[in-house]
Amino acid sequence: MTTMFTNPAPQAIADLLRRVRTVAVVGLSPNASRPSHRVARGMQRFGWRIVPVRPAVTEVLGEPAYASLADIPEDLRRQIDLVDLFIAADRVGTFVDQAIALGLPAVWLQDGVIDEAAALRAQAAGLTVVMDRCVWRDYSSMVTE
Numbered sequence: 001m002t003t004m005f006t007n008p009a010p011q012a013i014a015d016l017l018r019r020v021r022t023v024a025v026v027g028l029s030p031n032a033s034r035p036s037h038r039v040a041r042g043m044q045r046f047g048w049r050i051v052p053v054r055p056a057v058t059e060v061l062g063e064p065a066y067a068s069l070a071d072i073p074e075d076l077r078r079q080i081d082l083v084d085l086f087i088a089a090d091r092v093g094t095f096v097d098q099a100i101a102l103g104l105p106a107v108w109l110q111d112g113v114i115d116e117a118a119a120l121r122a123q124a125a126g127l128t129v130v131m132d133r134c135v136w137r138d139y140s141s142m143v144t145e
Contacts, residue, residue: 012128013133014143016130022051022079022080023048023051024051027054029054030060035110036110039135040061043084044061052066053066077104083104083108084135092109092113092115096121099122105128106127106128107122107128109130
């Protein structure tokens with residue numbers, strides 16, 4: 001029997017977004033014209049703290065960057081409410097497995113980022129998972145209306 005991933009109900013997504021204060025953004029580009037940069041800057045405007053996760057970059061949007069979720073200092077990692085994935089689908093599994101191992105509460109796969117097996121693994125481990133949606137657009141339409 002094949003299990004298909006389904007996103008949480010809209011109210012559950014809105015509730016998650018109301019709770020979020022600190023977001024690890026995996027794949028956050030330092031290039032201001034990239035979608036990850038624009039969305040993360042928008043999240044900062046919501047009052048969220050952004051924790052960039054991108055190798056070979058020391059800082060993005062005024063925040064220190066880390067090569068992986070595991071490289072984020074433990075005191076900061078404990079504050080993370082959401083891991084937002086702005087990466088190619090073939091890289092999602094690695095970061096989902098890190099989020100599971102580190103006990104992070106929720107993972108968000110941005111528009112066009114789809115890895116059903118990783119999403120189901122994260123759900124089975126107790127994480128809230130949202131896939132193929134834009135966190136900024138959902139926050140703007142669900143929470144700030």
